[in-house]
Amino acid sequence: MNYIVFEIGVAIALIALSGLLSAKLRFSVIPFYILVGMAVGPHSFSWWHIDLRFISSAPLIEFLGRIGVLFLLFYLGLEFSVGRLVKSGRSIVVGGTIYILINFTLGLLFGYVAGLPLLELLVVAGITTISSSAIVAKVLVDLKRTANPETEMILGIIMFEDVFLAIYISVVSGLVLSGSTSIGGIALSALIALGFMLFVLIAGRKAVPLLNRLLNIRSNELFMLVIFAVLFIIAGFSETIHVAEAIGALLVGLVLAETEHMKRIEHLILPFRDFFGAIFFFSFGLTIDPLSLGGAVWLSLAAVALTLAGNFAAGMWAGRTAGLSPKASVNIGLTIVARGEFSIIMANLAKAGGLLPVIQPFAALYVLILAVIGPLLTKETKLIYGGLERVLGLFGWRRGKNLPEKAASQDL
Structure with a gap:
């Protein structure tokens, strides 16, 4: 007999204990959620002859985790706005192109040096290129950086990545699953994804006066139901x-941030963001088999080192083209280091296509490491920047040199 309600209750208790422990240690809570999920996941072992594995409830917890991603990105969109996004349009395109160019090229080179066959090489490049929208959103909110000037670039890169992802998955899935792909189909998929994003942003902004009237609902219950719908x-x-469902949620948040009801929406949505967001990271841990990680340790560590270097270079370059300060540029590169849900999607595609089995443990260990150190690096951006400035001179950049006063003085 399955006791799903009891299992979910225990899961929530474990998540709460993880949060309390992280608060006690003053440490990022995300790694704790992931690690406790690994410890009790379907692939783990029994503890002291007591089976605490979450097996029957795992699919439901995974679905709740998907809801968590939606709330995380929706809330992040509320903290931003379409107006801020439009003003930063050019710098976002330039920054996103720089980010994809550097990280995708490094991913291809990494797969080639590792001696992977063509299809595996393409999958690994996808795994190492796309950052985790959910983790990035969580970190920005937790560290209260949503109002920072570089946040526009970070959100823009996330959205740019999704356009790239739509194209890339179309290509790779065609090659992996059917052995062929249609150029016309790829182009159509990319145009649909880009057109959908632009339509939601433009139409949503035009509809703000109408939305203000439609959302003028006294009852909090009905108001929340309309927003959720x-x-x-x-x-x-x-x-x-x-187009990733998380990006759809981000777009909705961006549009509603322009309405006069933004503060009310933000207040009502906050508890859902925190609850379901925690479940997302726990559910990700449930998918990782600890015993399968050993064979991919060195491959994963090498990929992590390459990703850190690529993200730092991309952040510095993108930030400089946008006229941001060196501190803000370092923050861009370190904030988008974390990998997560999109990397796992690529790994699952490799599994479905019958590619080399090492791809799954490689992706799991690679994502886990970056999910752990990504938030840590973001939290310590100021310290890292200070060290780089002292040791390397930050590639010739100096505090306040040739930079706008606001950007130069931004304290991260």
Whole structure:
């Protein structure tokens, strides 16, 4: 007999204990959620002859985790706005192109040096290129950096990555699953994804006066139901046209941030963001088999080192093109280091296509390491920047040199 309610209750208790422990240690809570999920996941072992593995409830917890991603990105969109995004349009395109160019090229070179066959090489390059929207959103909110000037670039890179992901998954899935792909189909998929994003942003901004009237609802219950309906419908529809559901949630948040009801939405959504966001990271831990990680240790460590270097270089370059300070540029590179849900999607594609079995443990260990150290690096950006400035002179950049006063003085 399955005791799903009891299992979920225990899961929430473990998540709460992890949060308390991280608060006691003054440490990022995300790694704790992931590690405790690994410890009690379907692939783990029994503890002291007591089976605490979450097996029957794992699919439901995974679904709750997907909801967590939606709330994380939706809330991040509320903290931003379409207006800020439009003003930063050019720098976002330039920054996103720089980020993809550097990290995707390094991913291809890494797979080639590792001696991987062509299909495995393409999958690994996808795994190492796309950052985790959920972890990035969580870190930005937890560290209260949503108002920082570089946050526009970070969000822009996330959205740019999703356009790239829509194209890339179309290509790789065609090669891996069917052995062929249509250039016309790839182009159509990319145009649909880009068109959908632009339509939601432009139409949503035009509809702000109408939304202000429609959302003038006294009852908090009805108000919240309307917001949830819009969020889930738009996010769900975006997934049907090969745009990540998380980006659909972000778009809804960006639009609603322009309305006069933004503060009310933010207040009501906050508990859902915290609860379901925690479940997302726990559910990710449930998917990792600890015993399968040993054979991919060195491969994963090498990829992590390459990713750190690539992200730092991309952040510095993108930040400089946008006129941001060196501190803000370092923050860009370190904030988007974490890898997560999109990397796992690529790894699952490799499994479905019958590619080398090492891809799965490689992706799991690689994602886990970066999910742990990514938030840590972001939290200590100021310390890291100070060290780099002293040791390397930060490639010739100096505090306040040839930079706007606001950017130069930004304290991260």
